[in-house]
Amino acid sequence: xxxxxxxxxIKNYINxxxxxxxxxxxxxxxxxxxGEIYGQIPNSTQDDVENAYQAAAKAFLSWSNTxxxxxxxILSKIADLILQKIDFLAAAESKxxxxxxxxxxxxxxxxxxxxxxxxxxxxTQFSSESHESVGFNAMNFTLRxxxxxxxxxxxxxLPLYLFTWKIAPxxxxxxxxxxxxxxxxxxxxxxxxxxxxxxxxxxxxxxIVHGLGTSTGQAIVxxxxxxxxxxxxxxxxxxxxxxxxxxxxKKLSLELGGKNPNIIFADGDYDKMLTTTVRSSFSNQGQICxxxxxxxxxxxxxxxxxxxxxxxxxxxxVGNPSSLDTNIGALVSAAHLQKVKSYIDIAENExxxxxxxxxxxxxxxxxxxxxxxxxxxxxxxxxxxxxQEEIFGPVVTLMSFKTDEEALFLANDVKYGLSxxxxxxxxxxxxxxxxxxxxxxxxVNTWMLRDxxxxxxxxxxxxxxxxxxxxxxxxxxxxxxxxxQYESPS
Ligand code: NAD
Numbered sequence: 001x002x003x004x005x006x007x008x009x010i011k012n013y014i015n016x017x018x019x020x021x022x023x024x025x026x027x028x029x030x031x032x033x034x035g036e037i038y039g040q041i042p043n044s045t046q047d048d049v050e051n052a053y054q055a056a057a058k059a060f061l062s063w064s065n066t067x068x069x070x071x072x073x074i075l076s077k078i079a080d081l082i083l084q085k086i087d088f089l090a091a092a093e094s095k096x097x098x099x100x101x102x103x104x105x106x107x108x109x110x111x112x113x114x115x116x117x118x119x120x121x122x123x124t125q126f127s128s129e130s131h132e133s134v135g136f137n138a139m140n141f142t143l144r145x146x147x148x149x150x151x152x153x154x155x156x157x158l159p160l161y162l163f164t165w166k167i168a169p170x171x172x173x174x175x176x177x178x179x180x181x182x183x184x185x186x187x188x189x190x191x192x193x194x195x196x197x198x199x200x201x202x203x204x205x206x207x208i209v210h211g212l213g214t215s216t217g218q219a220i221v222x223x224x225x226x227x228x229x230x231x232x233x234x235x236x237x238x239x240x241x242x243x244x245x246x247x248x249x250k251k252l253s254l255e256l257g258g259k260n261p262n263i264i265f266a267d268g269d270y271d272k273m274l275t276t277t278v279r280s281s282f283s284n285q286g287q288i289c290x291x292x293x294x295x296x297x298x299x300x301x302x303x304x305x306x307x308x309x310x311x312x313x314x315x316x317x318v319g320n321p322s323s324l325d326t327n328i329g330a331l332v333s334a335a336h337l338q339k340v341k342s343y344i345d346i347a348e349n350e351x352x353x354x355x356x357x358x359x360x361x362x363x364x365x366x367x368x369x370x371x372x373x374x375x376x377x378x379x380x381x382x383x384x385x386x387x388q389e390e391i392f393g394p395v396v397t398l399m400s401f402k403t404d405e406e407a408l409f410l411a412n413d414v415k416y417g418l419s420x421x422x423x424x425x426x427x428x429x430x431x432x433x434x435x436x437x438x439x440x441x442x443x444v445n446t447w448m449l450r451d452x453x454x455x456x457x458x459x460x461x462x463x464x465x466x467x468x469x470x471x472x473x474x475x476x477x478x479x480x481x482x483x484x485q486y487e488s489p490s
Contacts, residue, residue, distance in 0.1 A: 007040070009026075010029065010041040010042070012048055013206070013208040015055035015058075020042065021044045022047045023043075025042070025043040027040065027043045027210075029041050029187070030334075032329075032369060032370045033098055033330045033366050033369045038095070042210045044216040048209050049216060053207075053226065055176075056176035059204030060148055060175070063171075063176055064174040069124070075123075076120040078196060078199045079120065081199055082109060083110070085191075086105060086109050086110070087105070089104075089112075090108070091104075093160060096186070097156065097185045098330030098332055100328070102326075108158055108160055111161045112161050112163075114452065115165050115168045115452070116168045118168070119171075119472070119473075120168075122469065126173075126470060138483055138484065142481055143479070143482055144474070145480060146476065147175055147251065148227055149178060149226050150170050151177070151178050151220040151228070152178075152229075153230070155234075160188035165232075169467075169476055172476075173473050174477075175476055176204060177206050177207060178223070178226060180208070180216055183211060185332065213233075221250075222244055228253075228475070228476070229245055229252055233255075233256065235461050238256040242254065253463075255457055255462075256418075256461065257461070258293075258417075258419060259294060260292050261294045262292030263420065265407075266298045275312075277292065278312050279447065280421060281374070283448075286374075286391075286393045287393060289392075294396070294414075296411065298401060299401065309376065313376060316328055318371050319366075320366050329371075330371055336370070336392075336393070340393030341360070344375055347377050350379070351379060352397070353378045357395075359372075359373050377397050378399070379398070382399065388415070404433075408433060418441065418458035419439050419458070420433075420437045420439040422443070423445060439458070440455070453468065455471045456468035
């Protein structure tokens with residue numbers, strides 16, 4: 001498939017085939033690096049979702065009865081094929097999302113393969129419990145059965161990475177799927193359909209419908225027979241989905257927004273912290289839910305950190321995502337660029353001082369792309385919108401603190417609770433903060449080091465439930481207690 005030169009028409013993937021939307025209605029797909037339309041995607045309706053559901057329901061009986069070895073082999077094959085096509089997929093991801101191609105090649109695509117490989121292995125190790133009711137001559141065991149047809153909805157920031165993080169465990173557990181990637185970055189999910197066919201995934205196990213959240217996504221969430229929804233996206237969207245899904249008694253996993261603190265103490269490894277903080281602030285243009293967007297620094301090293309951080313950030317190259325020396329590519333869309341800039345615009349009114357960046361960047365030969373300088377804003381009041389709302393772009397705030405108590409208070413003083421990063425070599429402080437930080441994930445002296453066996457997700461308004469490891473397999477299965485009473489031995 002020629003990716004780089006011609007217009008691409010993306011189709012829905014239903015029952016193993018690539019099909020047009022039933023109403024022949026299409027949306028434009030933009031290349032963020034130059035602002036040009038380079039393809040079209042289905043604007044799918046309820047009818048398309050229904051077709052996807054029917055294909056999934058038909059495939060379920062057979063797929064849920066395949067042996068674990070068979071499922072595991074197919075998932076491994078998908079992982080292998082992703083790695084074989086890594087250059088092609090990384091180029092596609094970079095073009096669709098605006099992220100630097102090197103990042104796509106080093107992080108997004110390898111991780112998509114790992115997601116399949118991990119769950120190919122995990123499903124062979126997944127087991128359930130038994131409980132002997134001593135004194136009643138009864139034995140209980142828990143059957144963990146696939147749910148049936150499940151819905152998976154994912155965002156645009158790490159497109160294939162997060163799409164596969166849901167669908168791999170769902171398929172491994174024996175479910176069939178109606179899945180929707182973000183309409184803003186549909187390309188690699190589309191390409192995954194071809195890979196699944198090549199790997200021999202039976203027809204109908206995975207169905208991918210493209211379209212807007214408010215129509216296609218909504219049709220998945222409201223579908224009466226889709227009994228579980230795994231969603232990653234914004235907190236507001238998560239609340240809308242919960243409102244619909246709760247009275248329909250759907251099982252829900254919600255991975256939502258974050259406003260993560262990066263807490264820096266003077267006793268940590270300064271050089272490692274500085275390099276990592278540049279990454280945790282601006283990787284993927286700051287469009288990672290785990291980015292440390294609020295940097296809290298101990299007062300004694302605040303001025304030094306400020307100077308060195310600005311220096312390091314000024315060395316980052318903003319540019320065309322397909323250049324290998326680009327550190328910061330394009331933001332994902334014109335609308336998102338506007339949203340991020342609107343926060344920079346309110347900085348002064350909110351008592352903030354822009355220490356670095358703040359402006360759009362014009363990249364030669366890519367003048368209409370969505371580029372923004374990495375931006376550092378100094379703030380003094382944690383209640384300002386810059387510190388309370390998720391900006392989700394290359395914008396971080398800096399603030400100093402004097403004591404451990406103050407640092408902990410500031411870190412927790414937001415409605416979100418996804419992740420936190422702590423820089424210290426003090427063991428007592430490490431343990432005290434780890435226990436008291438209101439977050440689903442705490443990284444100490446590192447950032448975004450992921451072991452796929454660990455629970456992944458957020459507290460507070462950052463979500464409900466956990467993905468990762470056996471947690472994901474538990475979500476995608478329904479536990480059933482079987483209680484067998486037997487005659488007592490005579
Ligand atoms: P979004 O909520 O706008 O969209 C996410 C997905 O939901 C898209 O596929 C969209 O089409 C769909 N959608 C939108 N409205 C819907 C509705 N009413 N019903 C059903 N589906 C609907 O989020 P986004 O802008 O694509 O992604 C950015 C957000 O995702 C940020 O808030 C970020 O923090 C969050 N995020 C969270 C995690 C995590 O693991 N916690 C990971 C990545 C991104």
